[in-house]
Amino acid sequence: MKHAVQLIDVSKVYKSGSNEWVALRDVNLNVEEGEFIALVGPSGSGKTTMLNIIGLMDSPTEGHVILEGKDVTYLSEKEKSEFRNKYIGYVFQSYNLISFLTVYQNVELPLIISGISKKEREKIVEEVLNLVPGIYELRNKKPTQLSGGQQQRVAIARALVTKPKLILADEPTANLDVNTGKAIVDLFKKIKDEMGITIVMATHDLEMLKNCDRIVYIRDGKIERIEDKL
Numbered sequence: 001m002k003h004a005v006q007l008i009d010v011s012k013v014y015k016s017g018s019n020e021w022v023a024l025r026d027v028n029l030n031v032e033e034g035e036f037i038a039l040v041g042p043s044g045s046g047k048t049t050m051l052n053i054i055g056l057m058d059s060p061t062e063g064h065v066i067l068e069g070k071d072v073t074y075l076s077e078k079e080k081s082e083f084r085n086k087y088i089g090y091v092f093q094s095y096n097l098i099s100f101l102t103v104y105q106n107v108e109l110p111l112i113i114s115g116i117s118k119k120e121r122e123k124i125v126e127e128v129l130n131l132v133p134g135i136y137e138l139r140n141k142k143p144t145q146l147s148g149g150q151q152q153r154v155a156i157a158r159a160l161v162t163k164p165k166l167i168l169a170d171e172p173t174a175n176l177d178v179n180t181g182k183a184i185v186d187l188f189k190k191i192k193d194e195m196g197i198t199i200v201m202a203t204h205d206l207e208m209l210k211n212c213d214r215i216v217y218i219r220d221g222k223i224e225r226i227e228d229k230l
């Protein structure tokens with residue numbers, strides 16, 4: 001099976017003045033296409049740094065990032081941004097929706113950035129609003145009028161609208177109560193099983209962990225162990 005993501009000897013050192021902080025050290029990881037990987041580790045262990053490096057939002061200090069079989073470590077900022085728009089969807093803990101845009105406009109935005117025509121955008125946004133349960137009827141509302149679970153479903157719709165091959169998610173259920181969180185877990189299950197999208201997610205949510213394929217335990221910037229789920 002083809003690898004969706006490969007990290008080869010990846011290290012990340014943050015420098016501020018004369019201080020250095022090693023956030024990742026010699027990380028090696030292969031993620032297969034269609035796989036759901038959960039990153040688990042204590043606060044400050046390097047999960048977000050790893051997601052940012054896989055998502056081309058941050059560069060490694062050493063090592064290589066291979067996405068879709070292509071070494072993307074040294075692409076220019078413009079090339080990285082094109083790659084991100086085409087290939088990757090992001091879901092954050094705090095939803096990161098734009099407050100002055102409606103649900104519809106939030107979901108539409110990545111398509112505007114990708115230069116898709118208005119007619120085509122209408123078709124795709126309609127499709128995605130129907131694909132994610134319970135948000136079509138909210139399409140004219142603003143994010144502040146929605147519950148946390150509804151906002152997260154809109155954020156997931158926004159991540160799906162460009163038909164990414166990879167979804168990166170950082171603690172997507174951390175701000176939600178158990179029942180609302182379960183709807184998000186079901187949605188990620190659907191994204192994996194029905195859409196075949198590769199998922200890499202930092203999470204401590206037990207319901208989410210039940211649905212992933214492998215759990216990668218991270219401590220002090222290193223992969224401590226990888227657990228296969230049966």
Ligand SMILES: Nc1ncnc2c1ncn2[C@@H]1O[C@H](COP(=O)(O)OP(=O)(O)OP(=O)(O)O)[C@@H](O)[C@H]1O
Nearest residue numbers: 014015021023041042043044045046047048049050
């Ligand atoms: N821009 C930065 N500059 C300096 N240090 C940073 C920066 N970003 C992260 N770090 C440090 O790198 C380490 C790893 O941070 P990271 O956010 O990846 O951890 P995490 O596992 O995602 O933690 P949490 O679960 O709390 O979000 C932390 O010690 C953090 O303080």
